[in-house]
Amino acid sequence: xSSELPDxxxxxxxxxxxxxxxxxxxxxxxxxxxxxxxVSAETAGAEAAGAAEAPLSGRVSLTVNGERHAAMIDxxxxxxxxxxxxxxxxxxxxxxxxxxxxxxxxxxxGRRVNACLTLAVRLEGAxxxxxxxxxxxxxxxxxxxxxxxxxxxxxxxGYCTPGQIMSGIGCIREGHAGSPAEIREWMxxxxxxxxxxxxxxxxxxxxxxxx
Amino acid sequence: xxxxxxxxASDLEGALAAGRRxxxxxxxxxxxxxxxxxxxxxxxxxxxxxxxPLGEITATAGGGLRIGALVSMAEAAADPKVRATxxxxxxxxxxxxxxxxxxxxxxxxxxxxxxxxxxFRDVTAPCNKREPGSGCAALEGFNRAHAILxxxxxxxxxxxxxxxxxxxxxxxxxxxxxxxxxxSVAFADFLLRPGGTxxxxxxxxxxxxxxxxxxxxxPRPLRSGYLKVRDRQSYEFALTSAAVALHIKGGxxxxxxxxxxxxxxxxxxxxxxxxxxxxxxxxxxxWAEAAERAADGARPLEHNRFKAELLKRTVExxxxxxxxxx
Numbered sequence: 276x277s278s279e280l281p282d283x284x285x286x287x288x289x290x291x292x293x294x295x296x297x298x299x300x301x302x303x304x305x306x307x308x309x310x311x312x313x314v315s316a317e318t319a320g321a322e323a324a325g326a327a328e329a330p331l332s333g334r335v336s337l338t339v340n341g342e343r344h345a346a347m348i349d350x351x352x353x354x355x356x357x358x359x360x361x362x363x364x365x366x367x368x369x370x371x372x373x374x375x376x377x378x379x380x381x382x383x384x385g386r387r388v389n390a391c392l393t394l395a396v397r398l399e400g401a402x403x404x405x406x407x408x409x410x411x412x413x414x415x416x417x418x419x420x421x422x423x424x425x426x427x428x429x430x431x432x433g434y435c436t437p438g439q440i441m442s443g444i445g446c447i448r449e450g451h452a453g454s455p456a457e458i459r460e461w462m463x464x465x466x467x468x469x470x471x472x473x474x475x476x477x478x479x480x481x482x483x484x485x486x
Numbered sequence: 487x488x489x490x491x492x493x494x495a496s497d498l499e500g501a502l503a504a505g506r507r508x509x510x511x512x513x514x515x516x517x518x519x520x521x522x523x524x525x526x527x528x529x530x531x532x533x534x535x536x537x538x539p540l541g542e543i544t545a546t547a548g549g550g551l552r553i554g555a556l557v558s559m560a561e562a563a564a565d566p567k568v569r570a571t572x573x574x575x576x577x578x579x580x581x582x583x584x585x586x587x588x589x590x591x592x593x594x595x596x597x598x599x600x601x602x603x604x605x606f607r608d609v610t611a612p613c614n615k616r617e618p619g620s621g622c623a624a625l626e627g628f629n630r631a632h633a634i635l636x637x638x639x640x641x642x643x644x645x646x647x648x649x650x651x652x653x654x655x656x657x658x659x660x661x662x663x664x665x666x667x668x669x670s671v672a673f674a675d676f677l678l679r680p681g682g683t684x685x686x687x688x689x690x691x692x693x694x695x696x697x698x699x700x701x702x703x704x705p706r707p708l709r710s711g712y713l714k715v716r717d718r719q720s721y722e723f724a725l726t727s728a729a730v731a732l733h734i735k736g737g738x739x740x741x742x743x744x745x746x747x748x749x750x751x752x753x754x755x756x757x758x759x760x761x762x763x764x765x766x767x768x769x770x771x772x773w774a775e776a777a778e779r780a781a782d783g784a785r786p787l788e789h790n791r792f793k794a795e796l797l798k799r800t801v802e803x804x805x806x807x808x809x810x811x812x
């Protein structure tokens with residue numbers, strides 16, 4: 276898997292200012308609206324204090340699947356968007372973008388989390404593992420849980436599968452794959468709209484026995 | 487999402503100073519980031535407190551526990567001391583959210599989490615909590631999930647936490663750090679009922695930080711547990727829930743700690759149920775009689791009339807599970 280998209284380290288400010296592209300127009304328009312908001316929020320004694328002078332973007336460097344990455348990012352960037360839009364790692368899926376479906380599950384520091392609710396700017400020095408990191412090379416063997424998903428036919432459309440597998444790895448590591456009932460409960464943060472739950476539970480069970 | 491500045495506090499003093507300047511604390515971020523994306527929350531400055539030394543669980547003299555504000559829900563639930571001393575806390579945590587969210591979310595953030603009221607989360611709907619004076623869409627809207635206890639004509643949104651129900655039952659205290667030193671507030675006084683100011687949900691002031699939740703030493707043996715009733719089996723908020731802790735000695739109930747979730751604008755302490763239990767001998771009849779008091783003062787709305795009866799049955803069942811029926 277290649278490391279980054281070519282422009283992933285280029286800050287937005289580095290774009291040529293002479294041409295007013297659609298992108299810069301939207302950015303400018305957004306800034307104007309936001310400035311208005313900040314003013315009214317400050318008059319209302321709200322939480323905007325100090326925001327005007329502090330930067331709204333920053334640099335973050337982190338390790339993804341064993342590879343070092345660095346990027347200038349808007350503070351609003353989620354880990355999910357950083358992975359997909361900047362690093363080209365589109366295996367991690369965006370479902371609800373609200374922490375309700377589990378499609379974006381990745382490991383941060385070895386623990387499963389929702390990448391959509393994780394602000395990337397907070398991940399300085401973090402170690403992230405995504406679905407692409409489980410069997411990284413061309414000829415590599417699949418991870419036992421990936422193998423189990425294939426053998427058990429534990430998906431139909433496949434959209435939730437990367438999240439299911441990353442979550443399943445967490446579930447097994449946490450020691451909560453002892454029985455089908457326990458797996459169902461500890462995998463409940465991953466929704467499968469195709470309804471492949473029975474086979475997903477079997478796949479996690481199979482991998483838990485073998486690992 | 488509105489733009490915001492970001493700083494990471496390396497020590498408590500730095501965090502408190504940033505908070506006084508108007509910075510908004512972020513720990514697990516599972517509620518805050520979600521609501522920021524919906525533009526319900528629009529902080530201009532985020533102060534990351536995850537590096538502060540508030541991640542310990544320590545035993546207090548006499549058999550209580552002090553859970554640091556930054557202990558994750560997963561860590562607190564798995565902690566052997568918590569599991570052995572207050573099963574009601576570990577059960578409430580494990581029945582909350584998902585494994586992923588429990589890895590991220592913290593104990594301090596959990597009690598600070600905001601309501602799941604759909605109108606609060608929808609910036610196009612009137613909501614006195616989100617925008618004081620704009621009205622309450624839930625009162626006349628779809629209010630099946632809303633509160634039957636502690637509401638006002640301004641707001642009927644429930645507090646969504648499970649572990650806060652256990653904290654309310656056990657009469658926990660919340661340790662703070664701020665301009666006035668290190669005050670400690672009774673859990674019952676920490677979260678505020680909506681009244682005429684539903685936007686004020688707690689007593690924290692700018693620059694004040696939760697440092698820990700302390701569970702008091704209670705007489706032993708103490709049996710405790712949490713029961714959650716919901717629309718699906720897992721990964722769902724409570725329609726009703728009951729946290730129960732009983733100290734039974736010589737066949738008599740000496741201490742009873744009971745609270746309910748999913749029904750109140752704050753975690754709802756069931757003092758009338760507790761009073762009915764203390765000094766009595768456990769029996770099927772006693773559980774039923776005590777639980778009959780669980781919905782005292784309830785004011786159901788159009789779509790949640792079922793909650794009063796469901797609450798009584800939830801409490802009765804959990805009293806039986808914890809107390810047995812000798």
